[in-house]
Amino acid sequence: MGYSLSVSMVVILLVALILSAFRILREYERGVVFQLGRFWKVKGPGLILVIPGLQQMVRVDLRTIVLDVPTQDVISRDNVSVKVNAVIYYRVLDAQKAIIQVEDYHAATSQLAQTTLRSVLGKHELDDMLAERERLNADIQKVLDAQTDAWGIKVANVEIKHVDLDESMIRAIARQAEAERERRAKVIHAEGELQASEKLMQAAQVLAQQPGAMQLRYMQTLSAIATDKNSTILFPMPVDLLSGIRVVKE
Incomplete structure (x- = not known):
């Protein structure tokens, strides 16, 4: 009796272990699999197998993430203090780099966006911030994209929302x-x-x-002047007429 109970428990544990090895990843998800602590491969989407105790998996979302950059105090090139906030759109292109190269890619991108926003806008005057936002957006996006490329992240767009004075x-x-x-x-x-x-x-x-x-x-x-009855017109006599009168008198 005790032996059969032990066998049943072992069978149940084995079945539970096998079931727990199966994972389902959605179309926009990838699984970074580590085997005995070493990177093995990136799996997904669909049904994948992860051996419990031997392998570990980290899920990575490949959808575009909207990052709201908190309001930053910026001193412009012409020494004007303004408050600026922005929004950044980025996504993970390389799940392996996003997990291995940086501890928390979301937090790292947020901090990098804040410092880049202050440094780039600090090189421009206030008139540029108010009138040339598209050019400033492109400059910030270019700098962020270059620095996050090593993390497997693509910064698609940057938009400055408000410049408060x-x-x-x-x-x-x-x-x-x-x-x-x-x-x-x-x-x-x-x-x-x-x-x-x-x-x-x-x-x-x-x-x-x-x-x-x-x-x-x-x-x-x-x-034209005579139409106004309140006007007094002084009509000058031509000089030629006066010369004619003088000749007659003589």
Whole structure:
């Protein structure tokens, strides 16, 4: 009786051991298998066999991971303090490197993203952070991708979400924008005056070729002024007419 019970227990243990050796990996998962502490191979997806006590497996997710970089205090090249946060999209390309080359690839990528964000943005001025985000995103992505390549990680995209300024800097930027608009208005007004003077010079040259045209233009101006009954018109007498009267008297 005792012998049969022992055999039954052994059989049950063997069956449980065999069942525990089978693992199922999803399509987006890979298993990094170690045999007696040494790397053996990367398995999956599907049904795989891992010998208990002899082999160990570490699951690795190959899907794209969205990493939210915490807000970082950045001092720009023109000595302006801003708060910047970003989001990074990356995925594991080589499961073996991601497990063997770095202790925790997710934490390592997060810390590297924070330091890279501060160092890259610190080389640019505030105007670049506000107006050229696409170029800055590409620069940060390039640096991160190069440094994480040894970990088997591909950084696909980097997006700067917010650049927060303090109230004093916002007021300074508003004053700068207002001064810029005033400068443009003055330039446009000056260009208009220049174009108007050029047209007047051309008109004067045309009128000078025909003396009668000047008189007609003068009469048109008087006619336009006469429409306003509140205006007093002083009509100058031509010098030629006065010379004629003087000759008659003599």
